[in-house]
Amino acid sequence: MPETTDVSGSTTLPDTAPVRQVTPSGSPATDFSVALLAEFVSLGVRDIVLSPGSRSQALALAATEFERLGLLRLHVRIDERGAGFLALGLAIESGLPALVVCTSGTAVANLHPAVLEAHHSVVPMILLTADRPAELRGIRSNQTTVQPGIFADAVRLCEDVAAPDGTVGESDIAIALARLAYTTAQGTQTNNPGPVQLNLAFREPLSAAVELEAVAAAASLPGRPDAASAADPPHPLPPGPRTVVVAGAGAGPAAEELARLAGWPLIAEVSSGARFGPNLVVAYRELLGDADFGGQVQRVIVFGHPTLSREIPALVLRDDVETIVVAPAGLEWYNPGHRVAKFARAVAATDEAVAVAGTHEARAWAGRWVMASRSILAEDTELDAPAFNTHGLSKAEFAAMKAPVTRAMLADAVWRASWPHDRLVLGASRLIRELDSRVTGKKIPVHANRGLAGIDGTIATALGIALASQAGPHPLSTGTTRLLVGDVTLLHDAGSLLIAPGEVRPRLQVIVGNDGGGTIFDGLEVATTAAPSAIDRVLFTPQQVDLEALATAYGWDYARAATRSTLESALTAPVARPTLLEVPLAR
Numbered sequence: 001m002p003e004t005t006d007v008s009g010s011t012t013l014p015d016t017a018p019v020r021q022v023t024p025s026g027s028p029a030t031d032f033s034v035a036l037l038a039e040f041v042s043l044g045v046r047d048i049v050l051s052p053g054s055r056s057q058a059l060a061l062a063a064t065e066f067e068r069l070g071l072l073r074l075h076v077r078i079d080e081r082g083a084g085f086l087a088l089g090l091a092i093e094s095g096l097p098a099l100v101v102c103t104s105g106t107a108v109a110n111l112h113p114a115v116l117e118a119h120h121s122v123v124p125m126i127l128l129t130a131d132r133p134a135e136l137r138g139i140r141s142n143q144t145t146v147q148p149g150i151f152a153d154a155v156r157l158c159e160d161v162a163a164p165d166g167t168v169g170e171s172d173i174a175i176a177l178a179r180l181a182y183t184t185a186q187g188t189q190t191n192n193p194g195p196v197q198l199n200l201a202f203r204e205p206l207s208a209a210v211e212l213e214a215v216a217a218a219a220s221l222p223g224r225p226d227a228a229s230a231a232d233p234p235h236p237l238p239p240g241p242r243t244v245v246v247a248g249a250g251a252g253p254a255a256e257e258l259a260r261l262a263g264w265p266l267i268a269e270v271s272s273g274a275r276f277g278p279n280l281v282v283a284y285r286e287l288l289g290d291a292d293f294g295g296q297v298q299r300v301i302v303f304g305h306p307t308l309s310r311e312i313p314a315l316v317l318r319d320d321v322e323t324i325v326v327a328p329a330g331l332e333w334y335n336p337g338h339r340v341a342k343f344a345r346a347v348a349a350t351d352e353a354v355a356v357a358g359t360h361e362a363r364a365w366a367g368r369w370v371m372a373s374r375s376i377l378a379e380d381t382e383l384d385a386p387a388f389n390t391h392g393l394s395k396a397e398f399a400a401m402k403a404p405v406t407r408a409m410l411a412d413a414v415w416r417a418s419w420p421h422d423r424l425v426l427g428a429s430r431l432i433r434e435l436d437s438r439v440t441g442k443k444i445p446v447h448a449n450r451g452l453a454g455i456d457g458t459i460a461t462a463l464g465i466a467l468a469s470q471a472g473p474h475p476l477s478t479g480t481t482r483l484l485v486g487d488v489t490l491l492h493d494a495g496s497l498l499i500a501p502g503e504v505r506p507r508l509q510v511i512v513g514n515d516g517g518g519t520i521f522d523g524l525e526v527a528t529t530a531a532p533s534a535i536d537r538v539l540f541t542p543q544q545v546d547l548e549a550l551a552t553a554y555g556w557d558y559a560r561a562a563t564r565s566t567l568e569s570a571l572t573a574p575v576a577r578p579t580l581l582e583v584p585l586a587r
């Protein structure tokens with residue numbers, strides 16, 4: 001529930017703000033907004049995403065001044081739903097919360113999907129929602145609803161802030177609020193990063209002209225606080241039981257390191273950030289269902305949030321398996337059937353466990369998994385053949401080149417085209433599972449919104465990741481961001497293709513596997529019992545949108561790759577601007 005905290009006077013205030021007003025503005029709303037944004041900049045915030053509206057104009061106009069001075073990167077999006085997901089993507093890539101500004105009413109509600117995803121995936125986000133002042137609430141004023149508490153438990157903090165009226169000390173309140181919002185979003189005290197809401201009432205005059213000048217270089221603060229705090233010694237893992245390490249979404253490299261040091265098989269989902277290393281087991285679905293492999297497991301160490309298979313929760317549910325779940329941050333733990341024995345912020349193999357890892361028996365345990373996985377994958381060699389050159393092709397090779405693209409081919413080709421300096425974003429649905437079931441170890445930064453696995457906001461999230469990765473004098477990446485999505489997922493967020501004139505158009509290639517609807521539902525049990533026409537109408541939801549026209553309407557480059565050879569060239573061509581690559585797939 002939203003809580004009210006006394007923000008006045010509880011914090012030491014800074015000596016300097018990064019800006020000074022050239023002339024007094026004459027609008028308390030503007031003065032408060034300037035003080036608030038200046039403090040966020042001092043704290044390290046770099047990005048502000050806003051959607052247009054009257055009640056939020058003081059914040060919006062102040063933001064343009066901060067942009068002019070190079071203190072904030074301003075992203076304007078007309079749809080708040082996309083704005084929220086853009087902020088999510090920016091934070092995922094940068095580790096810093098982005099500000100999201102919107103007007104009152106349904107505008108606020110449109111932030112809810114991104115807020116939920118940020119909440120469940122523990123990503124910081126700072127919402128500045130403009131509202132009517134107290135005297136205009138509850139009397140059917142236009143565009144007025146109950147905004148405090150609208151996000152319920154999905155926000156770490158909700159402050160309903162009274163409209164500034166020019167009283168002395170209001171800028172100190174703004175500064176204290178910014179600090180509270182920033183540290184709460186970052187989870188500095190709680191180890192629970194996530195979204196926060198400052199619900200800011202404004203009354204007339206809603207803004208005044210403001211001119212700012214920079215007075216000091218903004219301080220640069222570190223990003224997200226480090227995972228395990230020093231106060232939390234890692235939970236020791238002794239040798240003994242036959243162990244596997246599982247890495248779900250957001251696991252990060254710690255899972256791979258543990259598996260390697262302790263000599264345990266590593267089951268790393270494709271968006272785990274741990275899909276590499278000598279102990280990686282790709283064909284884990286098959287092996288977990290096999291008595292000689294899955295049947296032998298006695299202990300499982302889970303990092304992150306596994307969501308892509310049924311086999312992992314089934315393993316945790318087994319009576320003869322002990323599960324330890326590791327999460328450096330967040331308050332809700334992965335706990336299928338409430339069967340997890342131990343939760344830890346960090347774990348470490350004991351010296352003895354590391355020593356045992358070198359023994360013949362221990363090597364045999366991991367080795368068996370890795371070898372079996374390889375031989376299962378080898379059955380697919382025909383599809384996994386490396387990119388060919390066009391010279392000296394045999395007849396068979398030539399035919400393969402002209403063959404229509406399959407999902408497996410698409411998954412392999414996108415993975416092959418991606419490198420550590422690139423970013424790969426995967427939409428929900430079939431294609432992420434296709435990659436998860438087949439691509440081999442490679443240190444590629446991969447992201448997927450698996451907090452709630454929604455098909456919403458995927459274009460915006462990828463745009464945020466692309467923008468943050470290539471921003472600033474020291475870009476986090478010089479590569480290309482690729483997003484692989486299904487057609488329904490693309491169309492769900494089509495509005496996010498709109499990038500305002502003059503704003504950065506990042507190196508983003510959206511690759512859409514177009515099978516004319518949501519084919520993931522074809523694999524459900526219901527597809528074998530319900531009438532095909534009913535399934536089509538309410539689950540598959542057929543679409544025949546002209547994607548080239550869609551891309552062109554939004555000013556995106558468009559390409560189509562129906563065969564393997566055109567796909568290979570489209571994926572290896574340099575991407576200078578936002579591009580939509582359509583890949584037709586059979587249903």
Ligand SMILES: Cc1ncc(C[n+]2csc(CCOP(=O)(O)OP(=O)(O)O)c2C)c(N)n1
Binds near residue numbers: 428
């Ligand atoms: C916001 C939201 N609405 C609905 C769903 C349910 N859902 C999951 S996958 C899917 C269809 C996705 O179709 P597409 O993107 O074309 O992928 P395909 O399965 O065809 O590869 C839907 C509607 C969801 N995950 N999120």
Ligand SMILES: [Mg+2]
Binds near residue numbers: 488514515
């Ligand atoms: Mg589809």
